[in-house]
Amino acid sequence: MSLQHPRLKALMFALLCAAPLLGSVLVWQRGETLLPLAAYAVVSVMAFFLYWSDKRKAQSEGRRIPENILHAVELAGGWPGALIAQQVFRHKTRKVSYQVLFWVIVLLHQVFWLDQLFLGGTLLSVL
Numbered sequence: 001m002s003l004q005h006p007r008l009k010a011l012m013f014a015l016l017c018a019a020p021l022l023g024s025v026l027v028w029q030r031g032e033t034l035l036p037l038a039a040y041a042v043v044s045v046m047a048f049f050l051y052w053s054d055k056r057k058a059q060s061e062g063r064r065i066p067e068n069i070l071h072a073v074e075l076a077g078g079w080p081g082a083l084i085a086q087q088v089f090r091h092k093t094r095k096v097s098y099q100v101l102f103w104v105i106v107l108l109h110q111v112f113w114l115d116q117l118f119l120g121g122t123l124l125s126v127l
Contacts, residue, residue, distance in 0.1 A: 003087055016106060017080055019113035026117070036077070044081025047073045051085030051092070058091070067098060074105045 003009065024037040050073060054065040070092070074082045082102065085091065092098050115123040 009087060013080070013083065016083070016110070019117060020080075020109055023113040023116050039077040040080060043073060043076050043078035044084075047078030047081035048085045051082060051089055055089040055091040071101055071105065074102060075108075077109075079106050079109060 020036075020040060024040060028034050028037050047070070050065055050070060054070070056062070057064050070082065079102070083106070086093050086102075092102070112124065115121055
């Protein structure tokens with residue numbers, strides 16, 4: 001499998017990961033917790049392997065992993081691993097309803113971390 005436009009996709013991935021990574025590192029450096037940083041890493045690896053498994057099951061007509069499980073893992077911080085897996089395995093990239101919810105999850109993470117970094121969490125405290 002060859003990845004199409006790898007440089008552009010790597011740049012977009014880096015940009016999407018910048019706020020969550022920076023925010024997680026700053027939380028850790030303030031001595032609060034390592035949890036966000038660790039969660040992104042661990043849950044992303046889990047998401048990657050869930051996508052791999054689901055792709056294999058789709059090819060062999062086995063019992064698939066429910067989409068709500070994949071989305072829950074993405075929401076828990078696994079969206080970076082899911083995004084990589086989507087590209088590597090070419091899985092879940094064409095189903096529009098799936099992609100819409102996936103990108104809403106990514107957007108939620110972006111809004112949360114941008115709020116934390118630039119507004120001190122004030123935007124989300126109003127909600």
